[in-house]
Amino acid sequence: MAAQPATTAAPFEPAKLYVWVKSLESKTNNLIREVDLLKNDVLRRQGQLKKEYQVMNEDLVEFRHQQEALVQKMDLLVKELKKTAGSEEVQTLKKYMDLWNPLNFVTQRDVERVIEAKLAERDFRIQQHKD
Secondary structure, three states: OOOOOOOOOOOHHHHHHHHHHHHHHHHHHHHHHHHHHHHHHHHHHHHHHHHHHHHHHHHHHHOOOOOOHHHHHHHHHHHHHOOOHHHHHHHHHHHHHHHHHHOOOOHHHHHHHHHHHEEEHHHHHHHHOOO
């Protein structure tokens, strides 16, 4: 039988194992730092988003109040417009105004003056005719 050479080397030498563990420890520490940075960044961003959400929520509430006020004003405007005359009614009024022509109307006092003047003129003629 052939004799096998005796190897006394262990599969893991303590020095290599130590270097390997230190390397893993260093990589683990780097990963922990990166995870902490990411976690802090996520927490900071979450805080910013929360503030932005609150501002947007307040803006939305203000917008709803403004919209409600605008709707109330529009309702009031519609009610007031319903009280006004429509185009057909305005055309009818225009037709009557043109028909009556109020610029030719006289007051009662004007009519009384004209009647008094005519009566006075008639009385004057009668007086002249008698004389």
